[in-house]
Amino acid sequence: MHPALQQQLEGKITLTTEQEQLVNSCYKPRLTKRGEILLEKGNVARYLFFVVKGCLRVFLTKDDGSEWTRFLIFENHFGTAFPSFVQQKPSVAAIQSMEASELLMISRQDSQILMQEIPGWETMMRMGLELDYIASIERIESLITLDAKERYNILMQTQPGLIQRLPNKIIADYLGISQETLSRLKSKK
C-alpha cells in the first residue's frame, strides 16, 4: 500500500492482508502536470482524489470567463467535486492540478465496495465526512460574518503555506474577493 495512504489509515483501522489487497486494487495512482484538468465542468466526477503530493483546486467558471475556487485540496487530504461525485450527476465545478501532483484515485463504486466489505471503513469515511462538513460550515461562517480583510487575516494565520504556494488570483477567488482587493489588503495590513 502507498505509505501516504497507510499513514492516513493509521490509528483508525487495521486491515487484514486480504483487505489490504482489496484497498490497493481500488486506489489507482495518477501523476499530473501543473495546470492539468482532472475534471471538466459538465462531466460526472467519477473519482475521489487523495493528494499524496501537490495541490488540486475545485473551481467554478461562468460564461464570461470568471473563475471561483470552491475548494483547495492539499497533501494528505481527500477531495473531489463532491456534489457530482456523490450523486453521479454532471458537475458544475471543474478540477485542476495546481502543481505537478501525485494522486491516488478511487471511483464511487469502489468506494462503496470498501464500505460494504471492510468493517469500520464506512465509520472512517463518515468521520472524515463530518470533519469536511465542519470545515465547510466554518467557511460559511467566515463568509457571512467577516469582511475581506478579516477573512484574509484568518487564512494567513491558519494556512500560511497556502498563501506562499498559490497565485494571488486563486487565493482571492477562494476568499470570494477580486485579486485587486487582495493585493490592497496585503499592503494595508
Add this chain to the structure above:
Amino acid sequence: MHPALQQQLEGKITLTTEQEQLVNSCYKPRLTKRGEILLEKGNVARYLFFVVKGCLRVFLTKDDGSEWTRFLIFENHFGTAFPSFVQQKPSVAAIQSMEASELLMISRQDSQILMQEIPGWETMMRMGLELDYIASIERIESLITLDAKERYNILMQTQPGLIQRLPNKIIADYLGISQETLSRLKSKK
C-alpha cells in the same frame, strides 16, 4: 415510533421490533415555545434535533449584539450546532426555536449506539451527511459567486415558504446581508 420519524426511515431501512424499541428509547420528544433557546453559545451541543413541526435556527452572535444565521432547520429535517455536536466541544453558535415547535432529540452517544447496533443505520446517517454537506457546498458557492440580489432571487425560487414564514432580519442574516439591503432588494425586483 413517531410517525414523522417513521416516514423519515421509509425506504431507507427496515427495523425489527427490538430495533424499533431501541430507536424509540433514544429519541426524546420535546416541545418548545417561540423564541426559546435550545442551546446557548459556549455550551456543548448535546443533541441532534429532528424537527417534526416548526423551525429552528442556528445562529452566531458577536459581542456588539449582531447576529448571523448559520442554518435554518425546517420540518422533517435534522440539525444542530454541528461542529459542537460532533466534537462535543463548546459551541460558537446558539440554537433557537423560531416558532412553537415539536422536536425529537437524540444525544451524540445514543446516535453512536444506533450506528453500532443497527445494521444500515450508519449508512443512512452517512448518506444524510453527504446531502447536508452538499447543501453547505452549494451555499458556499452562492456566497462567493453571487451578489445579494442573486442570492435572494434563488432563495425565493427554491424556498419561497421560508420567506413568508420568517422575519426579514433572519432571512437577511442567512443571506449574509443587512435587513435594510434585503428590504431594498424586495422592492427593486
Add this chain to the structure above:
DNA sequence: TAAAAAGATTGACAATAGTCAATAAATCAT
C-alpha cells in the same frame, strides 16, 4: 540570457452594500 507570458500592484472611478436615523406597518398582549 532574452523575449514572452503570466502574475501582481496601483490608480481612478463606479457599484454594491452597510450604518444610522426617522418613519411606517404589523404584531402582540392586556
Add this chain to the structure above:
DNA sequence: ATGATTTATTGACTATTGTCAATCTTTTTA
C-alpha cells in the same frame, strides 16, 4: 380594541469592494 412592542421600509450618507486600465515584477520558455 388599543396602546406597546417589534418588525419593515425609506432616506442620506459612508465604507467597502469591484471593474477597467496601465504599469511593474516575476516566471517561463525558447
